[in-house]
Amino acid sequence: MTTYHPKHFLESDLHPDFAGAKKCVICEKWISTRPNHLYCRPCNLCFHKECSTSLMENLTIDRPVTHEHTLTFIRQKNSFNCVACGMVVANKEMNFYGMYEINMYGCLPCNFFIHRDCMYLPKVIKLTRHSHRLFHTYQVPDHNTKCRICYDPFVCGSGGYICSDKTCDYKLHSQCATRKEIWDGKDVEREPEEISNSEDVTMKFSSLEEVDGKTLRHFSHHHDLIRLCVNGGEEENKRVCQACILRIGSNSFLGCKECDFALHDTCARLPRKMEHLFHRHSLTLEVDMMNIKEGFFRCSKCERESCGFMYWCCQEECDFKMDAKCASLAGPLYSETHKHPLTLLDYGARCYECYECPFSLDSKQATLPVLVKCNYDIHPLTLCFGRHIMCPWRPFSCEICEIRIKPDYPDYEDLYGCFDCNTLVHVECAIGKYPYLKPGHTIKLNGFEIEIASNSFSRPICHACHSTCQDKLVFKNKSSAISFCSINCITSS
Structure with a gap:
């Protein structure tokens, strides 16, 4: 028996079938060597000997940084909410510990309870998805507001991260803010904050420079650019944006009079360096595919190949790349394909969802062009998502590949259509398998x-x-x- 597990005797020998297949319930690491563990047969639980010893030596914490009184380890099942994260059981414990709440410390006179890991939460962090620093607090003001990552409400009286700017209402759950794909792992409490005018920062990393009232200069091109209008001519229809490689379909764009170089307005204004909610590190803009070994890249977000502009992460251990279309996305997303704003619900799910109706998009769908031209119809075809199509003529087939379209769950397909002419085509048939690669490259x-x-x-x-x-x-x-x-x-x- 140990102080941690007093109900049963612990064996120092684990059945050979379990060797390498059990985790220590304290540190969550695999138990690989047989002499290095303790095993409770009735509970089917394993511990590293050193973890059990370490835990016994830390049954009380005399001078915790999080509280003015001594904290005592609580070994029984309990229903106390952690003051730091607001949860009874932390996410990483929930699946493995079951009924055991082994990492909770408490001060009973103060009704103060905290997970051991939550004691060491960073005090001040900076995330790429928000412009200000975030401070950890054990009492989130106005708990009726929602976390800006998971959009779940705060537990009354729980802690979280709040914005350093008092005029900003940005709040995050502790565990949402410190997820490894969102936070870079740095506590910036002791680091000086760069105080600069937002306009100065915008100018510093701007890709565009105004030469005069009519002429602009983009750092990726050696000729000056002017604002042009789409005139509908055959040559104009073939012109593509060098950043996103999609056709110039907007009413106005930036074009070069000396060559066919062109940029959408939004693509031309992408900064040379940016912080984006899709990645925890700063990203740098690369505009020349000659600097890329293969001459193209695969976007880490939408997983499409591209030979256009690329944002890449300078961190050595990170291989994150993002194309111009994904870089232009933000949360909330205002899409022409839906009447309500869409929220980036979860990074791992890569999904935008509507909170007002059952509508969602992944990043690949969110970056599709809304209108495309097709030889099979005199009108531009409009993007429509198969699960939301109410089509009076069924069954129907794609005008290009002539394969029957599946509009019903779970086999529905995304389409481009003209409902005046009853024309429908598959997305891939309309824009191709590689919409961000261009002929001649x-x-x-x-x-x-x-x-x-x-x-x-x-x-x-x-x-x-x-x-x-x-x-x-x-x-x-x-x-x-x-x-x-x-x-x-x-x-x-």
């Missing part, structure tokens, strides 16, 4: 130097899978006559 992959070409007229046979190349783009080897239908086929050759 060269990539290097698997020892091949590949030119990306339009597949409008020819339908070559893929060298790898031996099927007809059906997509809008085809990948042609520069040193031979072989072609590939996809990047996967290039890498598998």
